[in-house]
Amino acid sequence: MNHAEWLIVDWGTTNFRAFAIDENGEVLSKLEKPMGLLQVNNGDFSGALESVLKNWLENYQELPVYMAGMVGSAQGWVPVPYEKTPVKLADIANKSTRFTLSWGAEAVIVPGIYDQSNCNNYDVMRGEEIQLLGLQNIILKDEFIAVLPGTHSKHVMVKEKKVETFKTYMTGEFFSILSKYSIIGMGLPAQENSSSSFLKGVLSDRSGELLNTVFSARTLRIFEKIKETEVLDYLSGLLIGHELSHFKNETVYIVGNTFLSEKYRLACDSLGLKYELVNGDLAFLEGMKQVREML
Template sequence: MSKHWIAIDWGTTNFRAFLMQEGEQLEHINQACGLLSVEDGQFATTLHHLLQPWLEHHGALPIVMAGMVGSQQGWHDVAYAPLPCEAEDLLSRTLSFTTPWGSPAWIIPGVNGMSQYLQPDVMRGEEVQLLGLAALHPADEQTVLLPGTHSKHVLMKHGQIASFSTFMTGELFSLLSQHSILGRALPQQIESEGAFLLGVATAQRGAPFSHLIFSARTRRLAGEIAAAEIHSYLSGLLIGYELLALSPGLQAWIVGSNSLTTRYQLAANQMGRDLLIANGDDCFIHGLSHLFSQL
């Protein structure tokens, strides 16, 4: 019997798949092929195309998915697991089905509950990374950041997801840089650590948010920031503003890609916040492998 299977994180903008042999990653696929790019609900056709080389070689492998693929806009709408949440709660709500080509498939549910600011909140996909982090780095209590399109700040207690809050940092950067006057008529952008840290420092001054972000235009007009460095400055503003939610001196984990975690850690160092980095793929694979072993 084959011990191969496929782990998938299918989000709003990105698709990541991992060819697994038990708990070991053999190959991976990373495509900008999130839900927004799937036309007319053609999830099965899209997935089969993306996985075709693996399916041709290994046959109709089991597939375990997490992320927005289980949302109302996804392949199947899988009901959330409520807070507090642990692995057993996710397993009891996991949706199983068979793909048109015969692969047994499962979609892991997301999690919902009230945020620390007493607002209803949701996550899909991050719950798998959190379970993986808790297994790799067990602790009685952990604060965890998961940066991305919709960044999450999470409190873990004894391996359970106790509470979390969402910050639309990544999506705001995309909207402001592409569809607002802040990003209009800009030259080719370059990475500037100086402009980024200036944005972080500016965010620390406590200005109202809509006034704060306008400085990405006025500092350019005043000649304080080069036009090619506006994205770096705006990124610093948004990340710095998000990190104000962390108490000074608090040590927290940050789980994600190297590029994002490095940027957040740079901002956190300037702000007196201590972030420990964990690789997002490692946490996701570890968490999903545990869930798959129980299905």
């Protein structure tokens, strides 16, 4: 660990991840903690970060720290303004905020991106822009469509190495709310994994009336068309199927963790969509390496 040259930090609302990187860009060690923005007492981000690093790395005071995610939001450590679409991915690094940590090391926080539609609606991302930068370097394409599954899934259009536009789908959060607090998830027994119920949800009615269709997760259980132990897999498939329903013949790059990517892979296969899978951590790390090189 004394061979670490720099650190990468992905600091979100609920979670904290850090990677120690050597001179060749290889990961020496990874650390994860439930220490998101909401768990930092009195906004003491400096103290929170140092408490983690000093118990992990002997030479932490010498290592520059490159950060992304909600740590750069208005509720985070240092507010870093969003960059407006269309924005060239390579230019994001140059808009980063740099400062000196209390123990003398350099810190960098990368900005997020915002999109404004013709209807004057706004969309934002923080952290995903790093994955997009990494994805661009992995696939070596100037134009592509990316799907980044998560609590707030992102669908992104990149043209000429620029993020042209993107949309957020609250698929993960909607699933969490419905499964924990609605009549759909109320009183369910322990759930079992069921790819058949998941795919039944994916192929459910996608006429656009989601608020009506989602009630089928309740009624199909009542009429024993899905098992009580498979309701949440059906609900997951229904929501993901709706999220992906606007794609037709284009190839999409699915960038996420193994669990979510597998669900999106099954959904794409069922819907006849073309796709490629890219590991989300790999894309994030590659993106941060690109940021460091550019700076």
